[in-house]
Amino acid sequence: MILLKNVSKSYRNGVHALRDINLEVEDGEFVYIIGPTGCGKSTLIKILDGEELPDDGEVFVNGINVGKLRHAKVPLYRRNIGVIFQDFRLLPKMTVFENIAFALEVLAMEKTAIRRRVREVLELVDLQDKAKAFPEQLSGGQQQRATIGRAIANHPKVLIADEPTGNLDPEKSIEIIQLLDKINQVEKTTIVMVTHDEKLVNAYKKRTIALEEGFIVADIKKGGYIQHD
């Protein structure tokens, strides 16, 4: 479960990026975070993945008090959550198979178990035929699928996605949402996804949390964009 209690975050330049955020996301939920540019979406993600610490309030992810994590503990914490971004961040000199395997090698998992899990993940993200390809040989949609595969290889309970469809055309964006949906259902992964894509949010309705100027201004359980009259 993700729990934020009265979380506020300002940057040194005085910008109040998040103000008194209270939010609870249950295990297995799929939640969109939406809002205009500069409203605090990325800051919220950075607080969830331990990159930034809140000034006030408490942040718990899977029972871990993330707001109190010491710097040295952050990498260990991150191994148990999956994070993906708009730019795919695959290792360019490794194949798709190796990129996914690498995420498990750093956990000192046994070799045959790694191979088994990588094959399973490749099937889940539908890239079996691209296992030996290098990132530059893939389309943007395929690269994002490989990134998602790498992020979920270790069965994280939570997958955090910052604009995962930001660099993709509408058709590929739909494929990514459908894949995240499948992961949410098959692997029971909790998904928190920041997006600007109004069409996607309306077409694939999920609980939608809207931020404005650092505040949560809506929490729409049925999903869909807020209609401004």
Ligand SMILES: Nc1ncnc2c1ncn2[C@@H]1O[C@H](COP(=O)(O)OP(=O)(O)OP(=O)(O)O)[C@@H](O)[C@H]1O
């Ligand atoms: N490292 C930083 N130092 C100072 N100010 C920052 C920093 N990061 C973000 N901000 C400011 O904090 C506010 C929230 O930024 P944030 O990146 O969280 O917004 P966002 O909703 O993700 O925006 P976008 O949709 O454009 O990515 C903005 O006013 C931004 O300029």
